[in-house]
Amino acid sequence: MFCQVFVNFQSVVAISETQKLAIIDNCEAIRENLKNVQKLDSRMRVFFGQHFEAILSKFIIPLNLRLVENSLSNTNLIENQNEFASKKTAFAADFISYQQELENLMMLDCKSNPEKFYEKIEVVRGKREIVFNDVARMKKLITKNMQLVEKMKAEV
Amino acid sequence: METKERLRMTRGGKNLAMLGMGAILIALVATSISLVIYHNSGDIYLDRSRPGFLPDEEELELEEITEENFNFEKSGKITKEVLEGYLEHLETETKIIDSFENPFSLDTLSNERLGIPAE
Numbered sequence: 590m591f592c593q594v595f596v597n598f599q600s601v602v603a604i605s606e607t608q609k610l611a612i613i614d615n616c617e618a619i620r621e622n623l624k625n626v627q628k629l630d631s632r633m634r635v636f637f638g639q640h641f642e643a644i645l646s647k648f649i650i651p652l653n654l655r656l657v658e659n660s661l662s663n664t665n666l667i668e669n670q671n672e673f674a675s676k677k678t679a680f681a682a683d684f685i686s687y688q689q690e691l692e693n694l695m696m697l698d699c700k701s702n703p704e705k706f707y708e709k710i711e712v713v714r715g716k717r718e719i720v721f722n723d724v725a726r727m728k729k730l731i732t733k734n735m736q737l738v739e740k741m742k743a744e745v
Numbered sequence: 746m747e748t749k750e751r752l753r754m755t756r757g758g759k760n761l762a763m764l765g766m767g768a769i770l771i772a773l774v775a776t777s778i779s780l781v782i783y784h785n786s787g788d789i790y791l792d793r794s795r796p797g798f799l800p801d802e803e804e805l806e807l808e809e810i811t812e813e814n815f816n817f818e819k820s821g822k823i824t825k826e827v828l829e830g831y832l833e834h835l836e837t838e839t840k841i842i843d844s845f846e847n848p849f850s851l852d853t854l855s856n857e858r859l860g861i862p863a864e
Contacts, residue, residue: 605864607864608856608862608864611860611861611862612861615860615861618860619861622858622860623859626854630849631790633845633849634790635791636845637842637845638791640838640841640842644835644838647815647816647817648817648831648834648838650819651816651818651819652831654819655817655818655819655820655821658821659822659823661823681791682787684790685787685791686787688790692790707861710854710859713854714854717849717854718851720849721850721851728843731839732839734835735832735835735839738828738831741828742825742828742829745823745824745825745828
């Protein structure tokens with residue numbers, strides 16, 4: 590007979606007394622700051638979302654279709670297209686996840702529970718980093734696409 | 746006869762009132778469900794039409810200026826010139842994207858920016 594012991598691990602982010610007092614004292618200012626971040630991030634998501642969509646639908650996909658028509662289909666360009674499309678979807682999903690955490694953070698009372706508030710900030714930072722990496726990856730994919738087309742141009 | 750007529754009208758009035766209340770109740774339930782779905786699906790975070798998130802005037806002007814209307818044709822010959830045109834316009838689009846410096850920068854939520862001391 591197996592005994593299963595469930596241990597509830599609670600992640601605790603250690604913050605100093607100074608940090609705790611700073612969070613309590615600056616609670617409103619921090620909230621305001623987070624509100625501005627939320628607004629700016631929303632604007633950035635729309636900006637990048639629109640441009641990534643434009644690049645995919647007006648450049649990458651039509652190019653691959655035209656290459657197929659000319660029997661010049663390039664596996665690397667198709668892979669690039671698939672990865673770009675997949676990353677674009679992931680970017681939207683990761684952004685939603687990040688915004689949900691940011692909203693949860695903004696709902697916390699930083700005056701009464703600064704430790705939990707700081708712990709949540711760390712979670713939000715992690716989520717934001719994922720979004721940051723998504724955008725960086727998409728930019729690299731665009732660069733790679735251009736490099737592949739340059740190479741193709743030399744061979745045509 | 747008159748009493749029967751009056752009774753029919755009262756019953757009709759009651760039924761109408763119940764119909765109205767039922768319609769309002771259904772509308773409230775349907776609206777609540779759709780709002781919950783809207784929130785839980787995450788679409789609320791992608792929607793900039795909500796109050797406080799509408800684009801500013803300068804932003805709209807910038808969007809008009811930076812819009813790249815190029816559409817690479819899906820069919821036609823592939824020549825060096827065609828690919829050059831593709832690269833030229835994609836380069837323009839890339840410059841527009843790069844105009845937003847350091848998107849989702851990690852510094853934005855740093856302790857320093859939030860007014861929390863390092864230790």
